[in-house]
Amino acid sequence: MSQESISARSNKQTQGQEVDQQAINVQGTDAGVDDLLDEIDSVLESNAEEFVRGFVQKGGQ
Amino acid sequence: MSARRLVGLETEYGIIRPSMPKANATVLSAQIVDAYAQLVRQGRIHLGAARWDYSDESPLQDARGYRVSRENAHPTQLTDVEPSVGEQRVWDAESVALDAGDARIGQTIYQEQDSNEVVMNMVLGNGARFYVDHAHPEYSSPEVTTPRAAVLWDQAGDEVMRQAAEQVRLLGGGELLLYKNNTDNKAVSYGAHENYLVPRAVEFSSIVAGLTPFFVSRQIFCGSGRVGRGQLGQDPHFQISQRADFFEAEVGLETTVNRPIINTRDEPHASWEKYRRLHVIIGDANLGQVSTLLRVGTTNLVLELIETGNAPVLELDDPVAALQQISHDTGLRATVRLRDGRLMTAIDIQHEYLNAAEAYCAQHLVTDADTTEILTRWRRTLELLASDPAAAASTVDWIAKHQLMTSFAQRHQVGFDDARIALMDLQWADLRQDKGLYYRLAARGRMETLFSAEQIAHAVTSPPEDTRAYFRGMVLQRYPENVIAANWDAMSFSLPGARKLRRVPMPDPLASNRAELGALFDAELEISEFIGELAKHQSVG
Known part of the structure; x- marks a missing residue:
């Protein structure tokens, strides 16, 4: 499905209006996605299962 | 018709101590708020603060025109009292021991601290409330009038939480992780x-x-x-x-x-x-x-x-x-x-x-x-x-x-x-x-971001200028030693030589803004003079 893949290319086409330009620096290449995923791999907490299991909260509003 | 309106955003953050997953969440939340109170006291950040004043709260009033009795309310709905013995189910022995109360009349958060006292509820110099809500640290933004300002002072809350967690770490309290999720x-x-x-x-x-x-x-x-x-x-x-x-x-x-x-x-x-x-x-x-x-x-x-x-x-x-x-x-x-x-x-x-x-x-x-x-x-x-x-x-x-x-x-x-x-x-x-x-x-x-890190840092220490949050934040910055307690609707001052507290109500959230009071703050008056001039202003207004 199209929304399940990073489509920076279509991002590039649909923006360009005034409010977007200041902030978006689109990385429009697959290399950008690979690089991003490398970073995600490196910042994720180790031992995912245990970490997620340890995140227990008490009631809130 | 407009997208402008008086708005405030509240966020309860998830909190854990990764080294001790079963740590009591109320205690962890209190550590966060108290660490920030210490930062304020030490003057390490340019920010005033005061304890919360519970006297204007009415959480059991229903918009459909009636009031729920306290007996029929869920215990967590009783948000108008200091969380203490009434909330035993959330509190364990450790946290009860920490509960020394934090809205003690006659004492600002700047005065000599009883070493057992933990600040759990305060108002910040940007007009926000920062406190322990049940088992989460919560930041309630100051009142703003535009969607963009709502974003800015909401992002400021994330920064307050980050600074508080860093202060806990510096104080030797270990690593606390905060999550903006639900x-x-x-x-x-x-x-x-x-x-x-x-x-x-x-x-x-x-x-x-x-x-x-x-x-x-x-x-x-x-x-x-x-x-x-x-x-x-x-x-x-x-x-x-x-x-x-x-x-x-x-x-x-x-x-x-x-x-x-x-x-x-x-x-x-x-x-x-x-x-x-x-x-x-x-x-x-x-x-x-x-x-x-x-x-x-x-x-x-x-x-x-x-x-x-x-x-x-x-x-x-x-x-x-x-x-x-x-x-x-x-x-x-x-x-x-x-x-x-x-x-x-x-x-x-x-x-x-x-x-x-x-x-x-x-x-x-x-x-x-x-x-x-x-x-x-x-x-x-x-x-x-x-x-x-x-x-x-x-x-x-x-x-x-x-x-x-x-x-x-x-x-x-x-x-x-x-x-x-x-x-x-x-x-x-x-x-x-x-x-x-x-x-x-x-x-x-x-x-896409709307505000830079510098703009967000400024909103951590400065109130919005077009609502009563301006007055709340500015008195905490200019007269922190005299503000005994504060809430959304009022500020209470102790004045030199006066035996009673002076309570200044703010019933109109859109008033008490910079346009009305900026000149009064700019005059840099001594506190009693300031309150005197304010009273004149309010009786004229």
């Missing part, structure tokens, strides 16, 4: 509430009718995304909203059990005759600045439509089921049934509201910059959601999160039931900027 995926949810000032003359029934279909569907552009369906997250599918599966009623007073789409708490924190404060509990906490902007801005416009009798008439057959059905459909094609038999998608419903708002603004020549921005972004977002949702990733939190997880799952050849996907769901909301996945995307320019 569930632990183990049956517990905590809120990110929005508060909107509404004229009391507006019939509450019209608010319920006008807002319900809007709240059920607005998640498509301001949901934060969640992996797991059901309150236990037992079914490992991605859904649009953090909160949807925790709602069980259409209208009600509760916020912690049997949660309603429309909350009826009628506690205006302002002149009762003129205003109500609409307390909105259905939203997700957003890290994304544009998701927050649209959440607030579109809601402001819809409230105006309701107040002027221009809201579209849409009656959902089953709002709670529709809320969850929409949240569970990332393809955005699910249709929900209306009482008149029509079937509509969330995008269709949102278009009805957008069209009504555009028509009204065109007819009444509303052209202010805030309204124009919200209408433009609202339309563009709905069009993208209909044609190419992936292209909305830089402004819609759930889409950015979903894309990232999908790419990750493809790279590692795993499904959404993989533990690392669940970890990504959690770590998306980690407030540490070098660890939080939202921040890693933002650092690469993949999330």
Whole structure:
């Protein structure tokens, strides 16, 4: 499905209006996605299962 | 008609001590708030603060015109008293020992501290409230009047939390991790509430009718995304909203059990005759600045439509089921049934509201910059959601999160039931900027931001200038040694030589702003003189 893949290319086409330009620096290449995923791999907490299991909260509003 | 309105945003943050997963959450939350109070006292940050004053709270008043008795209320609804012996079920022996009370009259937070005292509830020099709410640290933003300002002072809250956690670490209290999310995926949810000032003359029934279909569907552009369906997250599918599966009623007073789409708490924190404060509990906490902007801005416009009798008439057959059905459909094609038999998608419903708002603004020549921005972004977002949702990733939190997880799952050849996907769901909301996945995307320019780090840092120490938050924040900055207690509606001062506290009420949230009082602060008077001049000003005003 199209929304399940990073489509920076279509991002590039649909923006360009005034409010977007200041902030978006689109990385429009697959290399950008690979690089991003490398970073995600490196910042994720180790031992995912245990970490997620340890995140227990008490009631809130 | 405009996207401007008096608004305040509250966020309860998730909190853990990773080295001790079973640590008492109330104690951890108190550590966060107390560490920040120490930062303030030490003057390490340019910021004043004072203890909270509970005397104007009325959490059991229902907007439908009655009051729930204390005996019939859920214990967590009693938010108008100091959390102490009344909340034994949340408190263990350790935290009871810490409970020395924090609104002791006659003592500011700057005075010599009893070493056992822990500050659990205070007001900051930017006009916000920072406190322990049940088992979470909470930041309630100062009152603002534009959607952009709502975003800025909400982001300032994230920064306050980060600084507090850093201070805990520096004090040797270990590492505390904070999360701007709304569930632990183990049956517990905590809120990110929005508060909107509404004229009391507006019939509450019209608010319920006008807002319900809007709240059920607005998640498509301001949901934060969640992996797991059901309150236990037992079914490992991605859904649009953090909160949807925790709602069980259409209208009600509760916020912690049997949660309603429309909350009826009628506690205006302002002149009762003129205003109500609409307390909105259905939203997700957003890290994304544009998701927050649209959440607030579109809601402001819809409230105006309701107040002027221009809201579209849409009656959902089953709002709670529709809320969850929409949240569970990332393809955005699910249709929900209306009482008149029509079937509509969330995008269709949102278009009805957008069209009504555009028509009204065109007819009444509303052209202010805030309204124009919200209408433009609202339309563009709905069009993208209909044609190419992936292209909305830089402004819609759930889409950015979903894309990232999908790419990750493809790279590692795993499904959404993989533990690392669940970890990504959690770590998306980690407030540490070098660890939080939202921040890693933002650092690469993949999330559109409206404010720089410098602007957010300024909002940590400065109040908005166009509401009473200006007075609240400024007196805490200029006269911190004299402010004994503070809340949304009033400030209490101790004056040299005076035996009684001097309480200054602020019944109008839009008054006591810089335009009214800026010159008085600029005069740099001594406190008694300042209060004297203020009294003259108020009697004239």
